[in-house]
Amino acid sequence: MILKNMFLTRVVFMLLFLLPNLAVAANQLDSVRIWAAPESTRVVFDLTQVPKYDSFTLTGPHRLVVDIQDTGAKVNLDKIANNSKFIKKIRFSSPPKKGILRLVMDLTKPVKSSLFTLPPTAPYGNRLVVDLEDTDGRSSAEPTVRRSANQSSRDIVVAIDAGHGGEDPGSIGPSGMHEKRVVLEIAKRLARKVDSTPGMRAVMTRSGDYFVNLNKRSELARNSKADLLISIHADAFTSPQPNGASVWVLSMRRANSEIGRWLEQKEKHSELLGGAGEIIQNTDNEQYLAMTLLDMSMNSSMAISHSIAGDILRDLDSITHLHKRKPESASFAVLKSPDIPSILVETGFISNPGEERLLSNGNHQEKLANAIYKGVLRYFQSNPPADTLLAKSSSTKHSVKRGESLSIIAQRYSVSVNSLKRVNNLKSDVVRIGQTLVIPGA
Structure with missing residues (x-):
């Protein structure tokens, strides 16, 4: 025992x-x-x-x-x-x-x-x-500004962000379709349309099946001197019923918190504000001036984002059901930069069996890309940045008459003197009688 x-x-x-x-x-x-x-x-x-x-x-x-x-x-x-x-x-x-x-x-x-x-x-x-x-700090996506032959105008740059990628599949549909693959296809189609438009150029944050850090996406757009960032996604819900597309812009709460973080990093001021950042570094009221300039930049970018979002919703409404008929605000990380007009397009609910089938269809992907493209193009044709080729091609001409100055002409067309000088490659405020000036979009 x-x-x-x-x-x-x-x-x-x-x-x-x-x-x-x-x-x-x-x-x-x-x-x-x-x-x-x-x-x-x-x-x-x-x-x-x-x-x-x-x-x-x-x-x-x-x-x-x-x-x-x-x-x-x-x-x-x-x-x-x-x-x-x-x-x-x-x-x-x-x-x-x-x-x-x-x-x-x-x-x-x-x-x-x-x-x-x-x-x-x-x-x-x-x-x-x-x-x-x-580790060498060099990037193949160095900032580039493509200009026309006479170097007096540039292309409008549209940064296109296909959500998720690589290890991050995004939402997965009932049949097993991954969001990352659908949105990349739509993004590529949109990029081709932008690149085929004279005066416009697309930059993609990812062009293949790999993951890009969320903070890096806005950085890539900024390094490319983008005029707009469009992030493309497919929505999902816990039940299969919800459907429809929507467009989102940055929330004021997120924008204000980002500005607060930027103000704490003085080295960011020049990056975000160009030459103005270098000037205010030498002043006693640096933080106050930076806050004012960043706030102005944010208000302008958010106004542009809302306007473009509205244009895109109009075109999406003609080809698919809308989940939200007006632009919505959110704190999505990819919309974190209030200095760059940014929107996020939810192309539909991948969790809805019917919309999952649509999103996997090449013809529907083409329609979605075209609707987004049309909304973006319509906005920039009406509001082209003054130094762009599109501003020249969509602008009017003015022949200088006796008694007219550059400031009088600018006031007549509701544009700035600086924009007139940039578009016409003027080195001074002096104009000649009979000289033809290009008037950028107001």
Whole structure:
């Protein structure tokens, strides 16, 4: 009896010792996915449980080493699709001790890495994410301003943002359709229409299936000197009934909070206000002047956003049901920059079976892109920025008469003297009798 009890005690002790290790060791690496963007790469390790991990870098050659504790793997890393310009290959390596899964990324150059975990979200489970970014600070999306041959006018730049992407599928429809794919198709169609319009140019925040940080999207628009940012999404709800398109603009609450953050960063003033930012840095009332100028910029941008949103809703109403007939305000992150007119278009409810079928249809995607394009074009034809090619092509001409000055002509057409000078490439306020001036849209 005593021997039996001693045997049972040993068995219980061994089970108590082994079970925790077995439970943790049960973590498995199921798959590895690489999402390559032009200036960054995201690597996702799909695991059965929340991972405990560590990482470090090596040079000669450049490598990133990731150790995941108490994890096994049955993944063939040679079969992973890899189109990243930063990663040569991902391979297994000898671990420092038993129970650790060591993964090595052979890199083409030094990169900045950041690692974090993500909880299960359909259609994915537990994930360990590795974000790699270029360290040289250069971007292929450098600010460019395309001008006409005589350098006196520029294109209107429309930044087009296809929501979600890569690891973030967005909303998923009843049949399994991902929002990220639908909105990218619509965004590409819209970009082609903008690029085919003389005097207009499209810049896409993403052109493929990869994720772009939400803060980066507004930054890309600003770096491209965009006149407008359009973010394209597909709505979703917990029940299948809601349907229809809507257009959203930045809420005043979000705009005011963003301005508050900008005012705390003096280095942002020049970026946001151009030369004015450099001037006010040398004044005693810098914060007051910055607040005034930013507030003026915000009011102008939000007024433009509302006007364009209204134009787009008119055209969407002719081709699809509207969920909201007037522009709505929200605190969406992609609308965070009150210095850039920004709108978010919900093209329909992907959670509604009928609209999911429509959104996956190429003809309907074309109609949606055309409705958005028509609204944007109509606004800029009526209100072209003074230094743009569209301002010249949609403007009127004025022949200078005796007794007329530049300020008198500007007052007559309700435009500024500076806009007249920019559009006509004038170096001074002097005009000649009989000189023909281009009058930009008022």
